[in-house]
Amino acid sequence: xxRIGWDHILFRAINLLLIGFLLLPIGIVLLFAFNSAAFIxxxxxxxxxxxxxxxxxxxxxxxxxxxxxxxxxxxxIISTVTxxxxxxxxxxxxxxxxxxISALFLSPLMLPAIITGLALFQFYVILDVGRTYTGLLIGxxxxxxxxxxxTTTALLYNFDGSVEEAARNLGAGELATFWYITLPLIRPGVxxxxxxxxxxxxxxxxxxxxxxxxxxxxLPIQLFNYLKYSFDPTVAAAATVSIALSVTVVLLLExxxxxxxxxxx
Amino acid sequence: MxxxxxxxxxxxxxxxxxxxxxxxxxxxxxxxxxxxxxxAASPTVLRITGWGGLWETVVNTQVYPPFxxxxxxxxxxxQAFPFVPKLLSSSKTKPIYDVFHCNSNExxxxxxxxxxxxxxDPKKVPNINxxxxxxxxxxxxxxxxxxxxxxxxxRTDKVPAAPTSWKDLWDKKYANVRATYIIGTNSLGSxxxxxxxxxxGKGLQDTDAAFKAMEELKPIKQVDFSGTMEKLLxxxxxxxxxxxxxxxxxxxTAPVSWAAPKEGVLALEQVYSVTKGSDxxxxxxxxxxxxxxPKIQKIMVEExxxxxxxxxxxxxPEYEKRLFATDEKVKQLIQVDWKWFNANQDPLTxxxxxxxxxx
Numbered sequence: 001x002x003r004i005g006w007d008h009i010l011f012r013a014i015n016l017l018l019i020g021f022l023l024l025p026i027g028i029v030l031l032f033a034f035n036s037a038a039f040i041x042x043x044x045x046x047x048x049x050x051x052x053x054x055x056x057x058x059x060x061x062x063x064x065x066x067x068x069x070x071x072x073x074x075x076x077i078i079s080t081v082t083x084x085x086x087x088x089x090x091x092x093x094x095x096x097x098x099x100x101i102s103a104l105f106l107s108p109l110m111l112p113a114i115i116t117g118l119a120l121f122q123f124y125v126i127l128d129v130g131r132t133y134t135g136l137l138i139g140x141x142x143x144x145x146x147x148x149x150x151t152t153t154a155l156l157y158n159f160d161g162s163v164e165e166a167a168r169n170l171g172a173g174e175l176a177t178f179w180y181i182t183l184p185l186i187r188p189g190v191x192x193x194x195x196x197x198x199x200x201x202x203x204x205x206x207x208x209x210x211x212x213x214x215x216x217x218x219l220p221i222q223l224f225n226y227l228k229y230s231f232d233p234t235v236a237a238a239a240t241v242s243i244a245l246s247v248t249v250v251l252l253l254e255x256x257x258x259x260x261x262x263x264x265x
Numbered sequence: 266m267x268x269x270x271x272x273x274x275x276x277x278x279x280x281x282x283x284x285x286x287x288x289x290x291x292x293x294x295x296x297x298x299x300x301x302x303x304x305a306a307s308p309t310v311l312r313i314t315g316w317g318g319l320w321e322t323v324v325n326t327q328v329y330p331p332f333x334x335x336x337x338x339x340x341x342x343x344q345a346f347p348f349v350p351k352l353l354s355s356s357k358t359k360p361i362y363d364v365f366h367c368n369s370n371e372x373x374x375x376x377x378x379x380x381x382x383x384x385x386d387p388k389k390v391p392n393i394n395x396x397x398x399x400x401x402x403x404x405x406x407x408x409x410x411x412x413x414x415x416x417x418x419x420r421t422d423k424v425p426a427a428p429t430s431w432k433d434l435w436d437k438k439y440a441n442v443r444a445t446y447i448i449g450t451n452s453l454g455s456x457x458x459x460x461x462x463x464x465x466g467k468g469l470q471d472t473d474a475a476f477k478a479m480e481e482l483k484p485i486k487q488v489d490f491s492g493t494m495e496k497l498l499x500x501x502x503x504x505x506x507x508x509x510x511x512x513x514x515x516x517x518t519a520p521v522s523w524a525a526p527k528e529g530v531l532a533l534e535q536v537y538s539v540t541k542g543s544d545x546x547x548x549x550x551x552x553x554x555x556x557x558x559p560k561i562q563k564i565m566v567e568e569x570x571x572x573x574x575x576x577x578x579x580x581x582p583e584y585e586k587r588l589f590a591t592d593e594k595v596k597q598l599i600q601v602d603w604k605w606f607n608a609n610q611d612p613l614t615x616x617x618x619x620x621x622x623x624x
Contacts, residue, residue, distance in 0.1 A: 038518070039499040039500065041501065060317075122354045125355050214312060214344075214345075215341055215343070224345075225344040225346070227317075228491075230318030231496040231499065
């Protein structure tokens with residue numbers, strides 16, 4: 001029987017501590033969300049679902065929740081398609097200034113998002129187009145597309161081109177080769193990028209802060225505005241719903257396409 | 266297979282086909298989206314700023330709908346704070362707001378940048394004739410529609426006797442269980458700083474006395490905005506802290522109360538001004554007049570515990586007892602010179618942060 005050494009136990013203990021440290025804030029949010037007290041207080045006074053009810057019947061919260069969901073879904077679709085195409089163009093396209101274009105696409109990751117938000121806001125003001133859903137969507141695409149490009153290019157750079165060559169030799173056209181050969185091989189990168197894009201968009205705060213339409217807020221902005229004026233556990237319930245949604249997305253991906261395969265990235 | 270075809274095979278798709286595909290999707294996105302952007306402006310929309318939470322609920326259900334109906338308009342509220350950078354990023358001749366609502370310190374920034382009108386004309390806003398003098402004083406840009414009083418909030422179960430002086434916050438027994446704010450981002454913190462100059466020195470602008478007092482206030486928790494202070498008091502994490510009265514009176518069943526120190530309380534005004542470049546000024550004035558009407562003031566008082574600016578508002582005894590709504594009581598309200606503070610904010614903030622930075 002293999003003996004477990006002290007180093008192994010220490011390694012596990014450190015890991016457990018780190019995981020505990022990362023998950024503790026989430027645990028506290030859950031604790032407050034189910035607390036029956038009229039305000040956030042520790043220790044909790046009892047179990048209650050009243051704050052979830054308050055969240056689900058609050059029209060502004062609900063509107064913000066559905067807006068965030070719709071925005072994140074649309075962002076994922078556009079960012080994934082354009083990000084994948086951009087990654088292909090950058091790696092395969094042999095276009096002049098490919099490195100510059102790559103840096104340009106990835107620049108939102110280098111800049112503080114609040115600067116991106118303010119710059120876009122000023123750009124829309126100069127264009128005199130106001131703050132609209134489309135403007136907000138463009139902002140979300142700009143900050144999420146680097147994730148898709150980064151994860152997809154990582155796979156494209158290590159891609160065995162002879163597989164595509166074989167397909168073309170056997171008579172497959174450009175689109176057929178892309179659809180049946182290239183896309184399945186880069187799928188881990190595309191999926192990983194799209195998961196990041198969803199999470200970044202759904203939780204996006206700094207860019208949305210400047211771009212949301214007056215009176216039509218995304219969930220993070222609605223929560224922030226609410227917290228500035230009111231402080232009851234409704235926000236904890238809203239945060240719990242957000243966490244549940246993120247976990248559901250991850251679980252669904254795991255069940256449908258096997259997320260573990262992409263964790264290697 | 267030719268060399269060209271081999272090369273294309275390795276690349277999967279040609280450069281031209283990529284450019285065509287990308288261009289097509291980009292064009293589809295933009296063409297599908299921009300008509301929506303171009304439809305954004307509407308002449309009947311009154312664009313204002315405002316708070317979220319309970320404020321949002323009250324104004325959206327009880328206050329704004331009758332105005333929208335009467336004036337056949339739509340009120341569009343931007344609640345995504347901060348408002349000043351957005352206003353200042355827009356054009357002076359075409360500002361993004363018609364009515365600018367925020368606290369007094371930010372009104373002065375907007376005025377100095379040339380975005381808002383300094384005063385509101387009583388001919389266009391007749392209800393101004395009925396307001397207390399502080400609401401249109403030389404410390405106010407536009408008009409203060411409602412006000413709170415900044416004093417000391419405390420836990421009734423942990424603080425045996427109600428505080429009577431600002432000096433009570435400096436009592437060593439409250440070390441680590443007292444709280445104030447980061448200055449620069451929060452006007453309540455700046456108010457305490459200036460009040461310390463008055464209580465321990467020669468006046469609100471005695472910064473040396475204020476900094477000395479800040480040193481003696483350590484250790485103290487610092488928060489970013491008043492909602493956090495509210496939470497700290499409600500949860501019992503702090504026993505005494507700087508906060509406005511309305512944030513405490515909103516919680517009648519919680520073990521918290523609010524005290525007005527004998528040296529005076531600081532006014533936290535809800536100030537409304539009209540932007541210079543607004544193309545709906547008449548509607549903007551009508552809106553401010555509406556917000557100053559006794560009927561609307563009464564709603565805001567009873568739902569949100571603000572002190573009304575309009576003298577003609579009649580309050581129930583429970584509100585009259587606590588709020589600042591008589592000529593005698595409003596004399597306790599101290600208004601700070603935000604123009605002076607804003608002009609000195611950067612060096613004051615840097616020095617303030619040095620006082621409290623970890624060592």
